[in-house]
Amino acid sequence: MNSAGRRYGRAYEILREAGLRPTRQRLGLARLLFENGDRHVTAEQLQAESTAADMRVSLATIYNTLNQFTQIGLLREVVVEPGRSYFDTNTADHHHFFHEETAKLQDIEGEAIVLGAVPEPPEGTSVERIDIIVRVKNAVN
């Protein structure tokens, strides 16, 4: 492992294994994404964080990277609002609260939500994935 490898730790290995060149940009973004617990970010949010961390990364690269990471299973795309995509660092099977006021996603913990009856998919189709979004807003009270 070279100096970049030592400096960037786990991210370096992940990229090598995926056959993606460990570039400065990808390493930096991987670090922001994966060294801070479970996260749900939009492309713009991630760019803001990069900037805050003194990394200059173009939006095009942010999108490329988010899409590549999604493709190789490091991220998962979540659609809750027309026009904006969220990328989720938690790739385990789970569902979400969506806070309509703040436009933030939050994981629903394991057992808190359970599908009683899973529907039979239509003739000739198979279930790819099930997404449950619980939309919440600030209680009126």
Added chain:
Amino acid sequence: MNSAGRRYGRAYEILREAGLRPTRQRLGLARLLFENGDRHVTAEQLQAESTAADMRVSLATIYNTLNQFTQIGLLREVVVEPGRSYFDTNTADHHHFFHEETAKLQDIEGEAIVLGAVPEPPEGTSVERIDIIVRVKNAVN
């Protein structure tokens, strides 16, 4: 009821009750939407149908109308793909299959899907709505 009223039937009443002027465009769109059973349409699909029915309606009006109908509870917006919104004429509580290959929505019938455990919403929030999307693709077989 005037001649428009007679010609457009139920749609006319719906609009009057909602306080929206029963214009030619709104009546025509209401007819396409509500006189053909449960439907899931995008703005562009609806415009194509209008054209096929020899009604010239601008896309801006299609959007205005879909949004107004959604606002007054005649439609419900369903988000399944980034970048495109579907409008659902079935406003009852229900969930969806989404066919990834054809980009079509299909209602899941009443009892076919059941939430075993409904999660407690986070402190200070209340549940606005729960959306379940079962994404299916053509079975490999």
Added chain:
DNA sequence: ACCTGTTTTAAAATCATTCTAAACTATTGA
């Protein structure tokens, strides 16, 4: 028929995302 506020519309604007093609860089193997 006329007035007035509403609606429709073409066209421009917006916003997220993708594409293009040129500059840059990581990797490899002399």
Added chain:
DNA sequence: TCAATAGTTTAGAATGATTTTAAAACAGGT
């Protein structure tokens, strides 16, 4: 070490869905 090569990044243009603008058309009431 270095050049060659393929992969990557980027600014800027393009795209596509949706919204906005402002002007023309229209509906409902008089």
